[in-house]
Amino acid sequence: MAMAFKMATTGMWVTEECKNSFMEMKWKKVHRYIVFKIDEGSKRMTVDKVGGAGEGYDDLAAALPKDDCRYAVFDFDFVTVDNCRKSKIFFIAWAPTASRIRAKMLYATSKDGLRRALDGIHYELQATDPTEMGFDVIKERLK
Numbered sequence: 001m002a003m004a005f006k007m008a009t010t011g012m013w014v015t016e017e018c019k020n021s022f023m024e025m026k027w028k029k030v031h032r033y034i035v036f037k038i039d040e041g042s043k044r045m046t047v048d049k050v051g052g053a054g055e056g057y058d059d060l061a062a063a064l065p066k067d068d069c070r071y072a073v074f075d076f077d078f079v080t081v082d083n084c085r086k087s088k089i090f091f092i093a094w095a096p097t098a099s100r101i102r103a104k105m106l107y108a109t110s111k112d113g114l115r116r117a118l119d120g121i122h123y124e125l126q127a128t129d130p131t132e133m134g135f136d137v138i139k140e141r142l143k
Contacts, residue, residue, distance in 0.1 A: 012038060012043050012044065012045055012110045012113060013043060013044045013045065014044075014045045014113065014114055014117040015044050015045060015046055015047075017046065017047050018034075018036055018045055018046065018047055018114075018117065018118075019117055019118065021034050021047050021050060022034060022073060022118045022120075025073065025075055025089075026075070026089065026120050029053055029075070029087075030052075030053060031050050031051060031052065031053065031075070032051040032052065032053055032054070032055045032056065032059070032060070032074070032075055033050070033051040033055065033057075033059070033060040033063070033072055033073060033074045033075065034047060034049070034050050034051070034072065034073050035047070035048040035049040035050075035060070035063050035064065035070050035071070035072045036048060036070065036071040036072065036073075036114065037068075037070050037071075038069075038106060038107065038110060040106070045071075045110070045114055048063075048070060049063045051063065057074065057076075057135050057138065058135075060072060060074055061130055061133070064094050064096075065096075066096055066098060067096060067098040067099055068096070068099050068100075068103060069093075069094060069095045069096070069099050069103045069104060069106075069107040070094045070107075071091070071092065071093055071094065071107070071111065071114055072091075072092040072094060073089055073090065073091055073092070073118065073121065074089070074090045074092065074138075075087055075088075075089055076088050076089070076090055076138055076142075078139075078142065088122040088123060088142065089120055089121050089122050089123075090121070090122070090123045090124070090125060090138060090141075091115060091118070091121045091123070091124045091125070092124075092125045092126075092127060092133055093107065093108075093111050093124070093125070093126045093127070094127055094133070095107055095108070095126070095127070095128055096128055096129060097128050097129065123141050123142075125137065125138075125141070
């Protein structure tokens, strides 16, 4: 398992695919967002969905399941009041109320390990329904 980063608290492994996809998003701007999921059988963190550079925040919100937990990272581009183009990466812990208690506990205990493996996250959001991670919430966090 030298190719993966082990999360000490839960025994979960963050695969190289997760880290490589994140680095492509961060440096090459190939992806707008990445959705991660935990495969309970193999105890690995894997990439569930990837949004292309042309996709937006609504596409990310639509990619999250209504009844299961996920993690997501979103690359938010914006222009400051000084007319400077900037980019910030948001980490979203998605745990809808309809998801299983076991899944919520597993994702809650694995979050810090994934955040440590993905270097360069600027902001974090935790959401149980779409209103807690709306586009207005993202913009408000930048202030």
